[in-house]
Amino acid sequence: MHWPFTLSALAASVVAGGLIGFEREWRGRAAGFRTHILVCLASSLLMLAAMSQGDWAFRALPDENIVTDPTRMAHGVLTGIGFLCAGVIFRSGFSIHGLTTAASLWITSALGLLFGAGLFTLGAVGTAVTALILVGLRLVNRQLPSRVLTDVAVSWRREGPSPQAEVEAALARHGSEVRHDRIELAEGGAVIRRTWRMKVHGEAELKALADSLCGIGGVCDFVLDPRDD
Incomplete structure (x- = not known):
């Protein structure tokens, strides 16, 4: 494992999760600053572990070839994050609340996976676009007639x-x-x-x-x- 790359991925995950989580914290939502950081950081750690399976402490059976597939870790993380997202969606009367927060947790997890896979540019662009959607579009919405x-x-x-x-x-x-x-x-x-x-x-x-x-x-x-x- 290359520690400069690892530390860069973890730092990028903390920053991306913090930016998205700050907007949710400011809006007073159930999943805020710390939750988004932890989700992004956990996703990045798991993806880093999947990317470096050669360093795992296990022994293969004799005459067996081990084929690693990091994308399986990504599939598992994105599936598992659905349970956390379900926890922030709640029903009040006949209204459903928390869908945007659930979506922000899901995309935060995806960003962590990107940083863990070394796709820093794609992760940074995804973070910027997500922040634009959560903050910028809300500012635009305020200028429109409120309904x-x-x-x-x-x-x-x-x-x-x-x-x-x-x-x-x-x-x-x-x-x-x-x-x-x-x-x-x-x-x-x-x-x-x-x-x-x-x-x-x-x-x-x-x-x-x-x-x-x-x-x-x-x-x-x-x-x-x-x-x-």
């Missing part, structure tokens, strides 16, 4: 007049593309819960919708769940 996909759940008592018409009017007034989702009977049949999916134009409109729902008589509970990765 947040939001899951809305509203509950009211089964007894008494139904406020459903007023609720739907408020949704249409403060959002667009309102679609019915589910109808539930909760609390032993005492409460009706309706859910919708809609697009809200910015946080101010989301707050205005909340104020409108608070002012509707009969509404006993509501949840506004904007989707954001």
